[in-house]
Amino acid sequence: MQMTLPLIRRKNIMIIRGLIFFGLIMLLFSIVDLIFSTGKMAIWSILGIASIGSAMLIRNYRIVGAVLLSTEEIVVVEQNASLKFPFQQIKDVILYLVDVKGKFNAINSISMNQGSGNSIVFSYEGVKMKVDFLLQEESVNSLGMLVSHWSKKKEMKIYNGANLDLGNN
Numbered sequence: 001m002q003m004t005l006p007l008i009r010r011k012n013i014m015i016i017r018g019l020i021f022f023g024l025i026m027l028l029f030s031i032v033d034l035i036f037s038t039g040k041m042a043i044w045s046i047l048g049i050a051s052i053g054s055a056m057l058i059r060n061y062r063i064v065g066a067v068l069l070s071t072e073e074i075v076v077v078e079q080n081a082s083l084k085f086p087f088q089q090i091k092d093v094i095l096y097l098v099d100v101k102g103k104f105n106a107i108n109s110i111s112m113n114q115g116s117g118n119s120i121v122f123s124y125e126g127v128k129m130k131v132d133f134l135l136q137e138e139s140v141n142s143l144g145m146l147v148s149h150w151s152k153k154k155e156m157k158i159y160n161g162a163n164l165d166l167g168n169n
Contacts, residue, residue, distance in 0.1 A: 001149060003142040006134040007065035007078055008116055016055045023051030061116040067133045071149050074120065076131055085124050092128075093156035094121040095147060100135050 026048030033041040065078035074085045098117030118135045121128065135143070150156060 001142075001146055002068065002070040003139060003146060005067045005069065005139060005143075006063045007067045007076060008061040008132050008134050009064050010061055010116070010132070019051045019055035023048045023053075023055065026051060061132075061134065063134065067120075067131055069120075069143075069146055071146065071153075074122075074131070085122070085129070087150065087153065090122040090124050092121075092123045093150070093154060095119075095156065095158045096121070097135065097158070097160045100137055100140060 026044050030041050030044035030048060033039075033044055065076065068075040068077065071087070073087055074090070076083045076085075096117070096119045116132070116134055119130055119132045121130045123129070147156075147158065151158075
């Protein structure tokens, strides 16, 4: 059993945080304006909502390679180089499943998840490794089967914030 997921790196984090901060400040000005009735509440509100909305539309990752997951190993391919981690030699496996690309955000139903908050963390030869990957809807079932196989071989932690159905896990 083998599957390939896109390897990602985070980007635009400061821009996104800046837009959200600016939007919240504008909404705060809107509330202050509402209290003191200066008449510019609509302008502050529009600026705040536009800033926060645009922050939600910016893609916060870039694809830099691939992660090949199999029952025997984890292979990370980036810039024509690959690192192989035999599953028997890795320890302290933690799988973080945060969101799936294309699913609606539970908190804010007008935006969709980007699928970029997912990672596998493990120790290999005493070094802690973190591999970030993009999770798409069509990969969820394969990942569930692979995780089920892994958990029979090795104890692992799974943080399933995306509430994915991974079979018996």
